[in-house]
Amino acid sequence: MNHARRAPDAAPVRVAVLVASKDGSATIGATVRSAVAQADVFVVSDGSSDATATVARAEGAQVLELGENIGKPAAIHHALATLRLAERYDAIAILDDDTTIAPDFIARAVAQLDDGVAIVVGRTSTRWTDENRWNVWLGARAYAYWRYQATLRRGQSALGVMNCISGSNSVFRASVLAQVVVEQTPYIVDDTYWTLETHRRKLGRIVYAPDAHAWVCDPLNLRDWYRQNLRWIWGMYQGIAGHRVGRHWTRFDATFVLLILDWCAYVLGAPLALGLVIWLGWFSLHLVLFYAVGYIAWTGLAAIATRKWRIAVMTPAIVVIDVIYRVVFIHALVKTIREPRVTTCRWVSPVRY
Incomplete structure (x- = not known):
């Protein structure tokens, strides 16, 4: 032993x-x-x-x-x-x-x-x-x-x-x-x-x-990535509903509610930003640059910390995938409303390598 x-x-x-x-x-x-x-x-x-x-x-x-x-x-x-x-x-x-x-x-x-x-x-x-x-x-x-x-x-x-x-x-x-x-x-x-x-x-x-x-x-591909993230977020939403998160007076519940609010801001932030770009028009370049600098800073830090410099090179792709991720949050919410609980916990794993 x-x-x-x-x-x-x-x-x-x-x-x-x-x-x-x-x-x-x-x-x-x-x-x-x-x-x-x-x-x-x-x-x-x-x-x-x-x-x-x-x-x-x-x-x-x-x-x-x-x-x-x-x-x-x-x-x-x-x-x-x-x-x-x-x-x-x-x-x-x-x-x-x-x-x-x-x-x-x-x-x-x-x-x-x-x-x-x-x-x-x-x-x-x-x-x-x-x-x-x-x-x-x-x-x-x-x-x-x-x-x-x-x-x-x-x-x-x-x-x-x-x-x-x-x-x-x-x-x-x-x-x-x-x-x-x-x-x-x-x-x-x-x-x-x-x-x-x-x-x-x-x-x-x-x-x-x-x-x-x-x-x-x-x-390794969009299909597996989407399915896996959908399952993860769907399961989290099921847990929030099933364990009645936010209905107890605990530090865990309070911080979890703050996290949920952060998710809402994250999901709604992109369409709101796009609306501002369309509405402001002449100021759109400044807003785009603001977002770009933020992403570049984060991916640059990740590249340094992980010593994977290609993360920084992939910044444009990461931005696009981040937008798709917001769609997953909404899709998972719909699935949770339709199926708040499961009777069996089985799934198909992504391709292994």
């Missing part, structure tokens, strides 16, 4: 890594390899029709095979119960089957897992390979990850009001995971449910560990 330490004088922490995978043979090997030296790795093959189980075993994981696809949260729930992971381990890292973690990911995350902490969220970066170096969808996602984590996630972590976790690379106190994981989450995004349940039940703080680094496969 693998152990990690929180501090030189702390007792060893028994850590497991749990991965639910559906037809993930292309990437599960790298995921297991990155984790197997740090913790005991368990893979749930969720009705896979490919060699997911074989590849995972070959890399050193213990594999639980399911005869049919039941969805990620149900697969994780089944594994926790069948393998008694919450009883055998102190902490459990949930990884996606296309996630690779740094050699010190578990140690860095566990170092933050003190008595008041329920979940530690790692730093997510896009797996930006040379063959896809000029893919604008990866560039936009790399920029989005950096900006979100450098600003909002750090601030929310400091205040103890994190509204979402990374379902691809987060470490849970085992006793907390056992309480928040249910067989079927009512939202299309399982980690949204887990996050909100942690806050509502007052199970502990959720903190961000920027030194615990993980890389994920992100969409």
